[in-house]
Amino acid sequence: MTYKMEQTMRWYGPKDPVSLADIRQAGATGIVSALHHIPNGDIWTRDEIKKRKDIIAAAGLTWSVVESVPVHEKIKTRSGNYGELIGNYKQTIENLALEGIHIICYNFMPILDWTRTLLAWPLPNGAKALRFEKKEVIAFDLFMLKRPGAENEYTPNEIEKAKEFFENATEDTLKRINDNILKGLPGSEEGYTMEQFQTALDTYQGIGHKELETHLQLFLDEILPIAEKNGVKMAIHPDDPPFDVFGLPRVMSTAKDMKRLISDNSSPNNGFTFCTGSYGVRADNDLAAMVREFGDHIHFIHLRATRRDDEGNFYEDDHLTGDVPMEAVIHEILKVQQNRQISIPMRPDHGHQMLDDIAKPIVNPGYTAIGRLKGLAEIRGVEAGLIWALKMG
Ligand code: DNO
Ligand code: MN
Numbered sequence: 001m002t003y004k005m006e007q008t009m010r011w012y013g014p015k016d017p018v019s020l021a022d023i024r025q026a027g028a029t030g031i032v033s034a035l036h037h038i039p040n041g042d043i044w045t046r047d048e049i050k051k052r053k054d055i056i057a058a059a060g061l062t063w064s065v066v067e068s069v070p071v072h073e074k075i076k077t078r079s080g081n082y083g084e085l086i087g088n089y090k091q092t093i094e095n096l097a098l099e100g101i102h103i104i105c106y107n108f109m110p111i112l113d114w115t116r117t118l119l120a121w122p123l124p125n126g127a128k129a130l131r132f133e134k135k136e137v138i139a140f141d142l143f144m145l146k147r148p149g150a151e152n153e154y155t156p157n158e159i160e161k162a163k164e165f166f167e168n169a170t171e172d173t174l175k176r177i178n179d180n181i182l183k184g185l186p187g188s189e190e191g192y193t194m195e196q197f198q199t200a201l202d203t204y205q206g207i208g209h210k211e212l213e214t215h216l217q218l219f220l221d222e223i224l225p226i227a228e229k230n231g232v233k234m235a236i237h238p239d240d241p242p243f244d245v246f247g248l249p250r251v252m253s254t255a256k257d258m259k260r261l262i263s264d265n266s267s268p269n270n271g272f273t274f275c276t277g278s279y280g281v282r283a284d285n286d287l288a289a290m291v292r293e294f295g296d297h298i299h300f301i302h303l304r305a306t307r308r309d310d311e312g313n314f315y316e317d318d319h320l321t322g323d324v325p326m327e328a329v330i331h332e333i334l335k336v337q338q339n340r341q342i343s344i345p346m347r348p349d350h351g352h353q354m355l356d357d358i359a360k361p362i363v364n365p366g367y368t369a370i371g372r373l374k375g376l377a378e379i380r381g382v383e384a385g386l387i388w389a390l391k392m393g
Pocket of ligand 2: 237262275278344349
């Protein structure tokens with residue numbers, strides 16, 4: 001038998017303007033969802049999990065993956081009541097397993113989750129994409145946040161560009177940058193004012209890469225035995241973007257980081273959300289080789305393509321036309337699946353705002369229906385073509 005990827009889409013819950021019926025029409029069979037209404041750090045009760053599961057099942061779909069059970073900041077910094085919070089996390093893992101959900105995505109990015117500066121960057125064809133503009137991030141850091149010591153982290157040329165940009169920027173532009181960085185993008189569990197952000201940054205005094213790596217290892221030391229006992233796969237999402245921002249350490253950005261994760265905590269239940277758009281921002285990440293090397297630990301897949309330039313900027317391109325060698329990645333995934341005799345859940349991770357969605361207010365940037373439908377259809381086509389050509393079917 002030939003194993004195809006399990007086609008899933010993210011659903012933000014009953015308030016998501018994209019309905020479960022829409023997702024079903026897009027051809028997905030699985031749902032990726034989280035209980036965003038439960039405060040970060042609290043236990044997800046079986047009751048609450050069951051309620052969400054039943055809504056999804058009633059639409060003819062299956063809740064395949066949780067994205068994410070957020071890791072509380074106090075666990076990342078190992079401060080305050082982090083022990084109790086890890087206890088809650090364990091209970092949530094167990095409750096999810098008891099309700100039949102066995103794949104959990106999480107991330108270990110300090111303070112900020114994924115970050116973009118532009119949420120409706122116009123493409124030549126009129127569709128809108130998400131974009132990360134380096135000079136805007138630097139301008140925010142140096143002239144809006146005024147983070148102490150930030151000027152030592154950028155080159156004179158970068159600072160000059162950011163300064164020129166800042167001096168010519170309108171109030172609206174600065175507000176857009178401020179909001180897009182601080183309010184958090186869909187799925188981020190926290191939002192900040194400028195003051196709160198600086199206070200949060202201060203909690204990372206003395207926490208560099210080494211320390212954060214250790215905190216991740218210690219967290220996994222505690223939760224993996226529970227995951228193993230309950231048959232739950234833990235799938236860490238990479239840093240997005242895959243480099244340090246605002247002086248914060250990021251520890252899941254490269255193949256080296258992936259290697260460390262599974263050697264620090266060797267368990268078949270310890271693994272990855274392989275997000276091509278995030279890892280693909282770095283030219284030194286060979287995505288097909290990463291699937292080959294870490295395939296046994298890939299529990300969940302995000303497919304999208306980013307396109308980068310030489311100045312540290314990137315935007316989200318069409319699923320098959322960015323810097324991500326999508327055909328090669330899917331080919332490697334098919335081999336991994338065949339080898340492991342499983343279907344790995346995959347979702348088209350973001351899409352362009354296009355066609356009828358352009359006129360609608362953006363509720364969840366990157367998570368409109370039509371753009372993701374297009375991405376999923378393209379991916380499905382590549383997969384079908386590869387299977388046919390490889391005579392796997
Ligand atoms: C980025 C995306 C994000 C991600 C968030 C929340 O690559 O996949 O939407 O899911 O970090 O988990
Ligand atoms: Mn992703």
